[in-house]
Amino acid sequence: xxxxxxxxxxxxxxxxxxxxxxxxxxxxxxxxxxxxxxxxxxxxxxxxxxxxxxxxxxxxxxxxxxxxxxxxxxxxxxxxxxxxxxxxxxxxxxxxxxxxxxxxxxxxxxxxxxxxxxxxxxxxxxxxxxxxxxxxxxxxxxxxxxxxxxxxxxxxxxxxxxxxxxxxxxxxxxxxxxxxxxxxxxxxxxxxxxxxxxxxxxxxxxxxxxxxxxxxx
Numbered sequence: 001x002x003x004x005x006x007x008x009x010x011x012x013x014x015x016x017x018x019x020x021x022x023x024x025x026x027x028x029x030x031x032x033x034x035x036x037x038x039x040x041x042x043x044x045x046x047x048x049x050x051x052x053x054x055x056x057x058x059x060x061x062x063x064x065x066x067x068x069x070x071x072x073x074x075x076x077x078x079x080x081x082x083x084x085x086x087x088x089x090x091x092x093x094x095x096x097x098x099x100x101x102x103x104x105x106x107x108x109x110x111x112x113x114x115x116x117x118x119x120x121x122x123x124x125x126x127x128x129x130x131x132x133x134x135x136x137x138x139x140x141x142x143x144x145x146x147x148x149x150x151x152x153x154x155x156x157x158x159x160x161x162x163x164x165x166x167x168x169x170x171x172x173x174x175x176x177x178x179x180x181x182x183x184x185x186x187x188x189x190x191x192x193x194x195x196x197x198x199x200x201x202x203x204x205x206x207x208x209x210x211x212x213x214x215x216x217x
Contacts, residue, residue, distance in 0.1 A: 024104075028055065034062070034089075035194075052216075063093075075195075113132075125162065126162055134203055139171070148160040149215035158212060160215070
């Protein structure tokens with residue numbers, strides 16, 4: 001697929017596009033697409049815009065057009081996302097079509113990952129829960145990521161690196177408590193729960209940034 005360039009940011013898709021050539025697509029998925037997944041997409045887009053990454057989000061039970069609650073928008077702002085980005089976000093419902101192009105799909109919990117793979121079985125090796133990705137990436141050396149990232153095309157390089165990460169499944173012990181692969185859903189709960197959700201999510205996004213930069217760089 002040829003690289004694309006664009007300079008606008010459409011509603012419901014919080015990727016930062018500043019006229020750079022887009023080479024990598026990441027999709028983040030949660031339930032309502034108003035708390036966890038937009039936070040993840042906005043942080044990744046902000047941190048990886050310099051290397052042409054587009055990060056967008058969707059929800060398995062989203063109501064199209066819903067906005068982020070203030071608590072989630074505040075977390076995005078605290079993580080370095082421009083306030084206008086969160087204000088512009090509108091939720092969108094996850095469809096099979098949205099799963100076709102992304103190179104990496106990050107689910108916020110195991111139920112979301114299951115829903116993604118049911119819609120697009122071919123995306124199994126490109127789909128992880130965010131915390132699962134962090135766990136598998138921690139067991140993968142920089143050299144191993146680079147070794148998997150072969151070829152001249154950035155998207156192909158990332159897919160190779162992700163195959164290395166996915167190959168850790170079955171080699172790396174799963175968490176003793178399976179819920180440790182999930183990011184807690186803070187919607188309708190206390191600010192403390194929002195803070196806990198962000199504390200679970202942000203280290204996973206740092207792991208994604210590391211792998212993407214190693215693969216593409």
